[in-house]
Structure formats: C-alpha cells, structure tokens
Amino acid sequence: MIKASYKIEPIGIVRSELVNCEAAPHQGNEGAPDAWLEVNTTVAEALEGIKPGDEIIVITWFHKAHRNTLKLHPRGDKSMPLKGSFATRSPDRPNPIGLHRVTVLEITGNRLKVGPIEAVDGTPVIDIKPALPRTEDS
Incomplete structure (x- = not known):
C-alpha cells in the first residue's frame, strides 16, 4: 500500500450545548440539539446559495475520537x-470523519444554525455539501 499524507483544513467549528462525548446521542435523530456552525470568514462566500430549510451534509472531524x-x-x-x-x-475509527444530515434553520453572516446534530462543542467542520433528495429506500 502506498503511504501518503493529506492535509485537511477545518472550514469552521461546531458551537453546541453538548460539551462532552458522553452527553452526545449516537445519532442526530436520537435527541441531539440544534447547534451553530461558525464558518471561517476566509471561506464564508462558499455559503452562497444555502438557505433556511435546506438539508445539508456537514462533514466533521471527530477530534476526540480514538483513531x-x-x-x-x-x-x-x-x-x-x-x-x-x-x-x-x-466515531472511533482510523479516520474519524463524521457525516451529519441536518436542516439549516437560520443563517446569520458566516454562522448557520442547523439541527439536529450530535457533534460536541468545538468539533471541527471540514466540509458542507447539499444533501441529495431522500428516496423511498433511504
């Protein structure tokens, strides 16, 4: 296997009332709260086109996970x-990437209120993508 190194830069951070992993539900739909995503001002223009009511996929790095x-x-x-x-x-895995399908509830400048999301406060956000429409099988 070829060994390679890749660098992922966070584009933002989760601001949540969940302060530790023990308080976080396993999945967002199991009682997770809404939270704010604070997107770095250097990439904030990439939020253009996202609006309240949209479903998005928030990709996070579980920085407290066991790799x-x-x-x-x-x-x-x-x-x-x-x-x-x-x-x-x-979240405990070799590359602790989290995928969170959430609804955008509010947008204020470079901040998105989304929910529900089970990520703890301080979790780095590494990308945001629009969610594909749900099908009967999903």
Missing part, C-alpha cells in the same frame, strides 16, 4: 458481537 479502534461493540453494547469499525457508525 486506533479497529473493532468494537456497536453502540458500546457488550452483549453485541464485535464488529469492525468500518461496519459501524462509531
């Missing part, structure tokens, strides 16, 4: 058999 986790019990439930981290939604 050496290759197997785990899904949802931390020891009664469930071990699975490889790639077969789970756990």
